[in-house]
Amino acid sequence: MLDHEKILIRRGPRSDLPVILALHSTALGPAAGGLRLWHYPDWRDGLTDALRLSAAMTLKFAVAGLTSGGGKTVVALPQGTRLDSARRRDVMYDVADMIDSMDGSYAVGPDVGTAPADMAVIGEVTPHVFCKPEDLGGSGDSSPHTAQGTLAALRALSRRLYGDANLEGRRMALIGLGHVGEHLARLLAAEGVELTVTDIDTSKMEIAEDLGAAWRSPDEIVTADVDVLIPAALGGVLTTQVVGDLRCRAVVGPANNQLATPEVAELLHQRSIVWIPDYVASAGGAINAITTELYEFGADQARARVNAIEGTVTALLETADDLGVTPDQAAHEMAQRRIRAAVPESLSH
Ligand code: PHE
Structure with missing residues (x-):
């Protein structure tokens, strides 16, 4: 069954690249979701990504309690494509035209491969864009807020597992030192976490050195003997295969789409590994953008809302325990309840 409201696919007239916009739901309000500019073996893989991410x-x-719906935009770069700055602008204009054609039912923000400077270009064409640079009136880089939200989720987890939200001395393995991953690594190091990190880009070893963190290869780190494994890179790390080899007590991270297939949540549960759903632990960036730009919250109020992820995770873990379900199922339930409450009876099925 098609559960998306609308999917647009267009070869960008300026860039010649596939631009894919997936509008999943506007039940809670106009949709928001980032622009992913990434390499795919085939544009159809980009479509699959857009469908799942949206x-x-x-x-x-829904779980964050905000009045926004879900969407995502993907520009699928063929493998090996490099964009010079002129072509990158063309990509942004192609994306901007598509967003503008949605008449406000979707607004874009940054995601993997894009940044506030790209949002500024999109903002030349359409007002439906989050996270423009602050000097242009936007809320700027969302990654520190995403990292902050993940930290809040880790606190809730720690209280549940160890009876203490203090993370000092906990062993954690973090995969991916991109925008969000690096921010999170710094926050965790400051909390006194015993960190192991990795990235496919070995130049990031410098960050590990700077933080006094151990470095492992991406292959090795997944099976590290740690309290928490933190996926902070691209999705799909948790495959059926990998779950059998994990040696952590929990998986909590800011990467979107961590499960290769939905059944993996159940496999993790069977192994008594707590998985805090990615769409809960990664919400900080979107929460900050929406609350400051749409609700006009001040910085402190927005931060409090990001930190409220701690309470949300605590509630989900309690419900999951009480009902004997996974935190993922508990979160789906919570989301569905809110969406159902927002949709008029005559339209729901
Ligand atoms: N792309 C980020 C996410 O997946 C952050 C973001 C979303 C920022 C929507 C602004 C708007 O949550």
């Missing part, structure tokens, strides 16, 4: 945004906003 559905996750719907869950993300």
Whole structure:
């Protein structure tokens, strides 16, 4: 069954690249979701990504208690494509035209491969864009807020597992030192976490050195003997295969779409490994953008809302325990309840 409201696919007239916009749901309000500019073996893989990522945004906003729906835009770069600055601008204009054609039912923000400077270019064409640079009136880089939200989720987890939200001395393995991953690594190091990190880009070893963190290869780190494994890179790390080899007590991280297939949540549960859903732990960036730009919250109020992820995770873990379900199922339930409450009876099925 098609559960998306609308999917647009267009070869960008300026860039010649596939631009894919997946609008999953506007049940809670106009949709929001980032622009992913990434390499795919085939544009259809980009479409698959857009479909899954946009559905996750719907869950993300519903669980965070915000009045936004879910969407996502993907520009699927053929392998090996490099964009010079002129072509990158063309990509942004192609994306901007598509967003503008949605008449406000979707607004874009940054995601993997894009940044506030790209949002500024999109903002030349359409007002439906989050996270423009602050000097242009936007809320700027969302990654520190995403990292902050993940930290809040880790605190809730720690209280549940160890009876103490203090993370000092906990062993954690973090995969991916991109925008969000690096911020999170710094926050965790400051909390006194015993950190192991990795990235496919070995130049990031410098960050590990700077933080006094151990470095492992991406292959090795997944099976590290730690309290928490933190996926902070691209999705799909948790495959059926990998779950059998994990040696952590929990998986909590800011990467979107961590499960290669939905059944993996159940496999993790069977192994008594707590998985805090990615759409809960990664919500900080979107929460900050929406609350400051749409609700006009001040910085402190927005931060409090990001930190409220701690309470949300605590509630989900309690419900999951009480009902004997996974935190993922508990979160789906919570999201569905909110979406159902927002949709008029005559339209729901
Ligand atoms: N792309 C980020 C996410 O997946 C953050 C973001 C979303 C920022 C929507 C602004 C708007 O949550």
